[in-house]
Amino acid sequence: MKALLTKILGDLRRRRVQAIVIFIIVTLTAGVGTLGIEVLNGSSAPFDQAFNQQAGAHLQIAFDGRVVTPDQLAATTTLPDVTASAGPWPGSILPFANGTAKVLLRVLGRADPGGPVDRLQIVAGHWASQPGEVVLTRSFAEASQLSVGSQLTAISRLDKPTLTVVGEVTDIDEADASLQSLQYAWVAPSQVAGLLGPSDHVDYVMLFRFRQAAAAADLQQDTQEIEGALPPRAVANTLTYLVVKQIFTVNSTIILGFLLAFAAFALGAVVLIIANVVTGAVLASYREIGIIKALGFTPGQVVLTFVGQMLIPTLAGCIIGAPIGVLGSIPILNSSYQALNLPATTLVSPLLALSTTIGILVVVSLFATFPALRAGLLKPVAAITKGTAPGPQRRSLLSALLQRLHLPRPLSVGAGDAFARPLRGLLTALAVLIAVATLTFAFGLQSSFQKVTAIPGFFARPDVSITRYGAYPDSTLMQTL
Amino acid sequence: MNTRIELTNVSKIYNGGSKQVGLSDVSLSIPSGQFAAIMGPSGSGKSTLLNLIAGLDRPTSGTVTVDGVSLGGLSEAALARYRRQRLGVVFQFFHLLNQLSVLDNILLPAQLAGMKTATARARARDLLDQLGIAEKAGAYPARLSGGERQRVAIARALVNRPAVLLADEPTGALDSRTGEQVLDLLVEVNRGGQTIVMVTHDAKLAAAYAARVVSLRDGRILDDAQMQPSSGRSVSDLMQLEIKEAGK
Numbered sequence: 001m002k003a004l005l006t007k008i009l010g011d012l013r014r015r016r017v018q019a020i021v022i023f024i025i026v027t028l029t030a031g032v033g034t035l036g037i038e039v040l041n042g043s044s045a046p047f048d049q050a051f052n053q054q055a056g057a058h059l060q061i062a063f064d065g066r067v068v069t070p071d072q073l074a075a076t077t078t079l080p081d082v083t084a085s086a087g088p089w090p091g092s093i094l095p096f097a098n099g100t101a102k103v104l105l106r107v108l109g110r111a112d113p114g115g116p117v118d119r120l121q122i123v124a125g126h127w128a129s130q131p132g133e134v135v136l137t138r139s140f141a142e143a144s145q146l147s148v149g150s151q152l153t154a155i156s157r158l159d160k161p162t163l164t165v166v167g168e169v170t171d172i173d174e175a176d177a178s179l180q181s182l183q184y185a186w187v188a189p190s191q192v193a194g195l196l197g198p199s200d201h202v203d204y205v206m207l208f209r210f211r212q213a214a215a216a217a218d219l220q221q222d223t224q225e226i227e228g229a230l231p232p233r234a235v236a237n238t239l240t241y242l243v244v245k246q247i248f249t250v251n252s253t254i255i256l257g258f259l260l261a262f263a264a265f266a267l268g269a270v271v272l273i274i275a276n277v278v279t280g281a282v283l284a285s286y287r288e289i290g291i292i293k294a295l296g297f298t299p300g301q302v303v304l305t306f307v308g309q310m311l312i313p314t315l316a317g318c319i320i321g322a323p324i325g326v327l328g329s330i331p332i333l334n335s336s337y338q339a340l341n342l343p344a345t346t347l348v349s350p351l352l353a354l355s356t357t358i359g360i361l362v363v364v365s366l367f368a369t370f371p372a373l374r375a376g377l378l379k380p381v382a383a384i385t386k387g388t389a390p391g392p393q394r395r396s397l398l399s400a401l402l403q404r405l406h407l408p409r410p411l412s413v414g415a416g417d418a419f420a421r422p423l424r425g426l427l428t429a430l431a432v433l434i435a436v437a438t439l440t441f442a443f444g445l446q447s448s449f450q451k452v453t454a455i456p457g458f459f460a461r462p463d464v465s466i467t468r469y470g471a472y473p474d475s476t477l478m479q480t481l
Numbered sequence: 482m483n484t485r486i487e488l489t490n491v492s493k494i495y496n497g498g499s500k501q502v503g504l505s506d507v508s509l510s511i512p513s514g515q516f517a518a519i520m521g522p523s524g525s526g527k528s529t530l531l532n533l534i535a536g537l538d539r540p541t542s543g544t545v546t547v548d549g550v551s552l553g554g555l556s557e558a559a560l561a562r563y564r565r566q567r568l569g570v571v572f573q574f575f576h577l578l579n580q581l582s583v584l585d586n587i588l589l590p591a592q593l594a595g596m597k598t599a600t601a602r603a604r605a606r607d608l609l610d611q612l613g614i615a616e617k618a619g620a621y622p623a624r625l626s627g628g629e630r631q632r633v634a635i636a637r638a639l640v641n642r643p644a645v646l647l648a649d650e651p652t653g654a655l656d657s658r659t660g661e662q663v664l665d666l667l668v669e670v671n672r673g674g675q676t677i678v679m680v681t682h683d684a685k686l687a688a689a690y691a692a693r694v695v696s697l698r699d700g701r702i703l704d705d706a707q708m709q710p711s712s713g714r715s716v717s718d719l720m721q722l723e724i725k726e727a728g729k
Contacts, residue, residue: 003592296565
């Protein structure tokens with residue numbers, strides 16, 4: 001073992017440029033790979049954890065208050081598949097003014113933040129218990145630059161009642177305000193009627209948990225059961241936790257796609273470089289292979305000297321790269337938490353970083369072993385003889401072809417020599433191909449995105465949109481127009 | 482004396498473009514503690530013989546036995562273990578590992594044999610002292626003269642106190658004075674009881690230093706001479722033989 005280490009370290013000193021290249025590219029691979037795997041592992045776990053902690057709703061339903069009564073809705077809580085429910089809470093989608101900005105909020109009259117479903121977590125202030133108070137989601141408050149004490153003006157009515165923000169909460173049943181534009185806002189139940197405009201009506205929102213809710217089909221069946229228990233067209237709108245979860249992980253999924261693509265490119269480059277370096281090292285070391293065999297190195301130990309030369313810089317790269325990947329995953333996962341209005345409690349898994357490191361070491365070992373086997377199988381005498389007095393060099397077919405084409409001599413000799421060893425030539429060409437593909441992917445993707453988003457009407461948004469709210473009489477509207 | 486090395490009807494044919502005979506039906510027995518020189522012109526089969534004893538190559542037919550163990554039945558890994566435990570090899574062109582220091586070159590076989598680090602270092606330092614190159618321990622082979630390199634190669638071959646020391650033209654790349662110094666060293670090693678098989682094409686050196694000179698030509702043993710005073714053979718006899726063979 002010590003002899004192996006002495007030989008490996010000696011060879012590494014001689015091949016330090018190759019070792020540095022391998023170290024750098026493995027550091028990148030381990031970093032990106034670990035980052036990707038941590039994001040993959042962590043992107044849905046916090047949602048599931050928080051969903052259980054806060055007793056999130058499997059299904060949120062907004063009922064049309066003109067079609068059903070609270071008593072009819074209360075009967076749905078006894079349906080066989082329903083294990084827990086909350087509501088019905090009266091409310092409506094109402095417009096508010098925050099300075100010059102106008103926003104729509106789904107206002108709900110809810111007496112307290114707890115209960116069997118959707119236990120809201122107050123992160124600032126207190127719950128709205130009196131008229132004139134409102135509680136917002138933290139992500140909406142942050143996005144709208146509102147905080148406890150700020151005021152929102154209801155523009156659903158001509159008298160424009162003002163609400164004071166008294167609390168901020170995190171809510172497992174809705175995504176970040178940047179991803180889900182219609183956010184909940186909670187007021188005291190007695191406040192709701194005072195916010196409705198002349199054309200508004202009361203809706204009721206109920207939250208349900210079911211026995212079977214793992215798949216979209218289960219939830220569809222549960223929705224149908226509830227619809228069946230109510231008058232026709234009672235259900236105005238539904239939202240399942242699967243959709244919320246999908247919105248929650250959308251950022252991570254996009255990032256993950258990039259990360260895994262880059263990790264795959266980098267790993268491809270690593271194995272090609274390793275195979276190329278070892279193939280070259282074996283060809284250049286015939287004499288030494290013979291000498292160490294004469295000294296008593298077994299064929300296996302000879303193979304290990306070459307594999308070890310690759311494993312040391314690889315291990316060093318993993319030791320640096322994997323922790324960088326872990327650290328890099330924290331802000332990405334934290335942003336996922338924030339997207340769901342959850343406190344950032346990201347827990348990264350060192351085991352995943354270790355698995356990535358082991359995976360890279362195994363792949364590198366494999367791709368170093370194949371070309372190194374040639375060294376192990378060489379006969380000692382043949383190795384020393386070939387290494388000391390190499391035989392005539394094989395003539396490259398490419399070189400012969402280029403000569404026949406009467407190309408300039410430096411070109412035919414240079415290009416011919418490049419493929420005198422076809423395997424090495426192929427490995428080098430593939431490594432260059434991967435590098436070009438990576439760069440094209442990196443720059444091409446960004447410019448493609450820019451071009452796609454620049455297409456007129458891509459987001460199907462009008463240039464100007466005018467909505468008339470109840471707070472504005474016809475005269476004001478005509479003046480504006 | 483016990484037989485250390487025994488070759489029985491050994492032939493070696495190289496399968497190149499044209500089949501070339503390396504050794505042809507050679508039988509030879511070298512007792513323990515003997516300093517034997519294998520002599521002959523280029524292509525006579527000297528190095529082939531040495532490679533077969535070292536287990537670096539396998540005979541086409543016949544058996545090579547060292548200390549009662551037939552090398553033909555050993556796997557490549559077992560042959561490697563055999564070399565590290567029983568043999569020391571000195572090559573004509575030194576064959577040091579250029580990326581390792583002098584000390585590391587000498588330590589390598591000791592580490593392979595599992596010698597404790599402190600013992601190996603002490604042994605290596607001792608050999609460097611004996612060979613007069615103690616101050617070169619940290620130097621790299623490229624910085625050494627030919628004589629110094631061959632001393633390092635000898636120290637590397639001796640570090641494990643091998644039962645057999647094989648030397649392939651150990652003075653071939655050295656000037657005559659340095660060559661004599663190297664051979665004096667080998668004689669001293671032989672006095673310690675180690676069996677030495679030295680390949681050389683220099684009859685004068687063979688006769689002056691070896692106790693037995695085996696002459697080869699075209700892969701066959703031409704002459705096998707004991708060089709003790711009682712044998713009645715002299716350097717001039719050997720040189721005569723060499724001149725005669727060269728004239729054929």
